[in-house]
Amino acid sequence: MPTSPRKARVLIAHGKAKIDSYRPFTIQLCIATGESRQDLTLGVDAGYATIGFSVIDSTKELFACEIELLKGQVERNNKRRIYRRQRRSRLRYRKARFEKQNKPEGWLAPSIQHKLDTHIKFIHRLQSIMPITETIIEVAAFDIQKIKANGEIEGKEYQEGEQLGFWNLREYILHRDNHKCQHLDCKNKAKSPILEVHHIGFWKKDRTNRPGNLITLCTKCHTAPRHKKNGSLYGWEPKVKTFKPATFMSMIRWKLVNALQCDHTYGHITKHNRIRLDLPKTHFNDAFCIANGQHQTRAIPVFFQQKRKNNRCLEKFYDAKVLDIRTNKIVSGNDLNNGRRTRNKNLNGENLRKYRGLKKSKGRRQVRRQRYSIRPHDIVEFDGSIYKAVGVQNKGTYLKITNGVKTVVKNIKHVKTIFHQKTLMYVSR
Structure with missing residues (x-):
């Protein structure tokens, strides 16, 4: 586990295994193998737009992937509400349902509930095909409960090696400022400038570590002369913005942990481990660090993109x-x-x-009068080449297809369907 394609073909040919799923291709043994199995750890980099997954054991990484979540769910929910109101307005009389309008305890907005369900659905899918014994989820980039209004970093925290309190607060400030220098006259042209956290009220002896008093600056802007009376940082009091992704994760993090009954961690710990392992910033690398990966042999990551199943617009x-x-x-x-x-x-x-x-x-x-067998993003074959379907035209007579280089329109009778894309669409990179 995982097995090789050759061994999988042999087991299926001799009736010792059967196909469980095609994406990812999974076989299930039909013979007894005893109770011995590998204990696996699943790391999940939860997020608002992208989720990272990594499954590891003591020696290697078995599976790594990223899922780009569906965008524009709020707009689609608004359209659904409009269609429902139009349909109900055509009724001669509709009984009042005021008693059903009360939202139950723990209710989430449909757009947020959709993202939460996607997290749980794919985690359960991985747990059904792999003997995962431990699941660890990163629920936020920082622990907002530990950010105190007048908290200070003292000697003991620096002696703990990872400096967890400092990394937690610093990660919040960098994420809030999009990892960019916030000085208006910044002239740093470096491709990867070194960023530091500046105390806004330093000039008036306000050295507190509350988030409203901290801002991101690069090393060229964060210099000693700029702190003096005639410097650009003296008397500078910019307005800092809020951090919306953290708010989203704060809403669903405990629902996610409680639904899966798993462990959790925070992004500042993940970042420290990623820097220690010298890994680039990606979601599957973060998931590898969340799963407590050290020096396991890495797997080739796969990428998925979530797509809508049906377009309500006719x-x-x-x-x-x-x-x-x-x-x-x-x-x-x-x-x-x-x-x-x-x-x-x-x-x-x-x-x-x-x-x-x-x-x-x-x-x-343009009015859509019927549903068609081939939908956008389906994989088709034409003249021995593989294409992706773009859309059906002329009432199902013609099909627009593309291979990433050129886009053509062909008669749908001359096109062969290879694979119907489902909710999670495989993306090659």
Whole structure:
């Protein structure tokens, strides 16, 4: 475990194993092998946009992957609500359901619940095909409970080797500032500038380590002359922003840990271990460090992208294309509108219709009248080459396909379907 492709073919041919799944390709033995098995540790780098996974044992890494989560879920939920309201408004009478509008305890917004369910679903999938005995999840980049208003870093913390308290607070500040120098006159042109944490109130003897008093600066901006009375940092009091991804993880972290009954860790510990192992910043490398990986033989990571299963939109509108006489470029008709906003208030903008030149294409409405067997991102074959489906045209007669270099439109009868992409789509990198 894992076995080689040759050994898997032999076991299946002799009836000693059967195919359990194709992605990832998994076989299940049909013969008794005793109770001996390997104990595996799963590390999960939980996140708002991307999840990293790593499964290791004492000698090697068996599986590593990244999943890019679905984007725009809030907009899709809004469209679903609109469709439901339109459908219900067509009823002659609908009984009031006010007693069912109360949200239960522990309720999450649908967009956040969707991301939480994706975490749990894929973890359960890995646990079903591998004998994972321990699961460790990184629930946040920092432990916000340990960030104190007037906390100080004292000698004992520096003597602990990892300096966990310092790394926790420092990681929060760097993530909040997007790992960039926040000085307005920064002229550091280095590709990878060295960043430091600056006390904003240093000039007025405010040396507290509260997040509102800390900001990210590079080494060229964070110098001693700039701290003096005539320096640019003296009297400088910028407004610091909040950290929204941490808020998201704070909402779901304990729900995730409690649902899986697993251990958890924080990002500042992961970062310290990654630096100690000299690994680049990736989600699967973070998951490897979360699983307490040391010097195991690494696996080749695979990448997945979550895609929607169904498009609820049945009608699309394509705007007309016109020539902008100012720039001689083809733009959308809406870009050169008359500027009218409302009837009752004078909020109209500039009338740009006078800049419309020759009309290049008319506007049109496209209505989907049926479901098609081939959907976007499905893998198809044409003339011995592999393509990815883009979309169906002319009521299912033609199919637009691409191989990453060129895009062509072919008769759907001449195209052979190889694989239907599911919710998690494999992405080659």
